Amino acid sequence: MTIRILQVAFGLFFSFICIANTGKAYALSVYRNVAIDVRALGAKGDGSTDDSKAIQQALNQAATASDKTVSFPAGQYLISQTLRTAAAGTRMVFAKGASLKLANNTNGGILILHDNCSVENATLQGNGQSAPDLYKGFGIALSAVSGSTVKNCNFSGISGFNIFLNRNGNKGCTKCIITGNTIKSPALSIPKGYDGSGIMIGYSGTGYAHKDNEISNNTIDGAQTLGHGIAVMAHGSGNKIIGNTISNCLRYGVLSYETSYEDSTLFTTSIINNTISNIGAKDGTTNNMGMGIYVMKTHGAIVKGNKVTNTLVNSDNTETLGRGAITVSGGVGCTVEDNTIVNSGRYGIVCIYGFNTAIRNNKILGVKESGIYMRNTNGNVIEGNEFRDIAKLAIRGQFGNTGRPAYSSNGFLTRFRNIPTGEGIRIANNKFYGTSTNVINLVGEDDRTSPGYNNQLKDLDIQDNQLIGNKNTIDNSIKVSNVAPGGSRIMRNRNN
Helix, strand or coil, rough: CCHHHHHHHHHHHCCCCCCCCCCCCCCCCCCCCEEEEEEEECCEEEEEECCHHHHHHHHHHHHHCCCCEEEEEEEEEEEECCCCCCCCCCCEECCEEEEECCCCCCCCEEECCCEEEEECCCEEECCCHHHHHHCCCCCCEEEECCCEEECCEEEEEECCCCCCECCCCCCCCCCEEEEEEEEEECCCCCCCCCEEEEEEEEECCCCCCCEEEEEECCCCEEECCCCEEEEEEECEEEEEEEEEEEECCCCCEEEECCCCCCCCCCEEEEEEEEEEEECCCCCCCCCCCCCCEEECCECCCCCCCCCEEECCCCCCCCCCCCCCCEEEEEECCEEEEECCCECCCCCCCEECCCCCCECCCEEEEEECCCEEEECCCCCCCEEEEEEEEEECCCEEEEEECCCCCHHCCCCHHHHHCCCCCCCCCCCCCCCECCCCCCEHHHHCCCCCCCCCCCCCEECCEEEEEECCCCCCCCCHEEEEEEEEECCCCEECCCCC
């Protein structure tokens, strides 16, 4: 305490300057703030002494200090208890060579409980053992706060979520920024951590919203241990996932997923300019996931400018979920554009119950199934895409009435139940490279395949597509079946 008093005594000074201005004098107070040094409060930073109490004392002191910066000089600070902010505006700033060492796999590292706080340049080292459940063993958690930041931090061996934006009752996180962080060697493993993620915005429950948070320019290596790289498993709107590099996850690279199957509670997630690679099951195993980007019941989502490579690794052959490098499932009014997909073990882009979704200007190269697969959807625009090295159909569509019992239990929006699909589909100005006989195939289920639920396709618009290097006739290359008479346009498609 004596050291702290001396710091304050030498750190604060006042001077008064008289300034003449039209006969008036003003007093100007000059004040210098002093950061709170954790070593001054007894933290050793030697990697073996438990510094939890001393660091928490520094955070508590920040609550009454004019300068709420808590500084960590170089050293390894062992903590056995979760560090908690005590006031809004607290900054935890780590010098080069300063790190936190987490002693166990149950208590998290840092818990931000107040608005406008930040953790900067920290290194967090976990103990390398998976947490017993998803709410324990986190690296840094933000609990229902606004305007807080985690930036330029390094995480390794963390037992739970590395970074966790969590709710508190009916309040979520708003306008928080998670940027420039690196996550590697995670310890949270499946099956204990089925939804184990590098960065999680969530998790579960109802009655709250996470809004306008930004997850940007982070690097996440899932090390074939994490389920997801970045996950929004929540309710809310306007969350942005931008410019991240994600690799080696078992289930999804980026996931935006409304968790409780409410009708409309997750909107306008933006997934932009991310680089995603090597997503899927470990060698010698299979699973029904492995999507690079999976957008589930997220309405108005924007998926743009991403590079998605080597996904659906070791995917099984079932048709559960939508097995695309990029998938929109149950989302209305989404946009998938300007993405590059290379090497998918199943489909390139999948749109299931993705009503009024636009798929534009994507490059799809090297997929083992179809380039684009649509199922039970209306009002879609498939335009300006480029297809190369597609093993089966470039564009495949299968459409049935959503009132059919096999479909009616799916969690899509109420207003799209008990309706026909395959209506208002536009496929135009796409380029198909290769010699495949069957390039586009759209099928409406009939009474033979779906007794009592004859579903005729209507208002199709298939025009101005180019088949490059393909000697087959257009009639052999573009096929539609069970189409209602009149109203559809299939024209000006050509071989080059």
